[in-house]
Amino acid sequence: MSSPTAQPRTVLIVSDHTGLTAETVARALLAHFPDQPLKYIQRSFVGTVAAAQGVAREVAALASRGERPLIFTTITDASVLRELDMAPAQVFDLLGPGLTRLEGELGVPASRRVGRHHDMHDQQSYLARMDALDFALATDDGLGDRQYGLADVILVGVSRAGKTPTSLFLALQHGIRASNYPLAEDDFERESLPIPLEAHRAKLHGLTIDPRRLHAIRTQRKPASRYASLEQCEHEVRRAERLFQRAGVPVRDTTSASVEEIAAGILAQVRRG
Template identity: 45%
Template sequence: MQALTTDGRAVSSRRSAYFVSDSTGITAETLGNALLANFPGFAFVRHTVPFVDTPDGAANVVRDIARDAGAGLAPIVFTTTKDAAVSSVLAAAPATIIDLLGGHLTELEGALGTTASEQLGQFHTLGDTTQYFARMRAVEYAIEHDDGQSSRALDIADVIIVAPSRCGKTPTTMYLALQYGLLVANYPLTDEDFPTDGLPRLVAPYAARCFGITTTPLRLSQVRHERRPDSRYASLAQCTLELRRAEDLYRRNRVPFLNSSTKSVEEMSAVILQTLRLRT
């Protein structure tokens, strides 16, 4: 498989992508993948290498990179290592090295009039314990209120996600809880909730905090077939009916909603935060 450069030259579209970090690798992986997503014509063989905090550890990574380079995979290396000795070893690798922190840290040092801390992995440490425990509480709340299992303390929910089964309620709920510490409940719309003009009794008092999710009938049918193959629950007709009723319900009650079929959990969460003005 080949991709084309901007001047029309054909190049191999199969590349190695390394995410190298002196901590968990989450930052390198997230930022690196965000950049790679802009080049859909390439197939990347991804390697996340965390806790590379010594020159010897870096040398081991360089050997792996060299092996891939020898196999024609033209490696690209995204790094978030802060130690100069480690970075120096990585810089010698036969690859394109993209330092995701270097230039930006220098700019921040200049702006703040001080040097960056040399302590490793500070972004993913426990940090603010108050914030950490708030996120843990939010996760517990999300688990208790998943799929309408509990009506307890719905009055303190930041968001109540309402949607037919398998539209993406639970992963979105958990992401908002873990990433932002929000108290999020979700409620599944079922046949018992129709016909009705208003929202289901359990969530009706909190309509201002409700957010709806929909999808396409075909996508919903495919997802449901994985759970209950050849069932009425997964049939295209049933999925079409449920989605139409749900969208009518959202519109009648002025509940904002989005289609999850082409959006990631991160994108959906961002829309919910913005729509309900929950950004801090």
């Protein structure tokens, strides 16, 4: 066992394709070592022996300065992987062991071709994601209320509560058609669901946020405006939450949730039906 040092450890993320899978797993693993100083280097599209030799030379240069880098790789071609294995580093072969087990379990050999997970080989699901993105952009900020019938989910909340990033993420990552409805003064005066939303109750997801956080976000956009004032933010959030409660709209607090978390929560709910 080596002991932790103050020197950041170099983490090389090496992939034969986009590198998204390798980076995701490497960061998920290393998030369990929060005090370890790390320096990430990404090398994508390393699909040949020659390219892997180039990476191995980089590693050798680091090692010659006394470093012991970590390599995380999703490369599955044995001859390319071998070049990394020979480099003076700790190599984490992220897919190999799983592929071997799946070969046994499924009774067929793995293709071990260059990573195809993030290409367009699943055309239908890719086009669905791009279509969902177009939809989210076209119906952002209440622009497309006549299209709510085509939406999978409709996010409802006050301005800057997180609707737009969440709907774009739902589209790009999950192919979910998400629309927005921004709550404004008129809606609060009614004290019941805004008319364009009434027919779509089952699709509604309310987003709320701590008024102080909202105040900070809006201040960055329009400093010293009434729109950004803490008083206005408190008023809007209170009225929005009351409306959600009356109408029975499920609510998520976005104050300290990432778009990934908000989206996953909404998806879990949609799937439960």
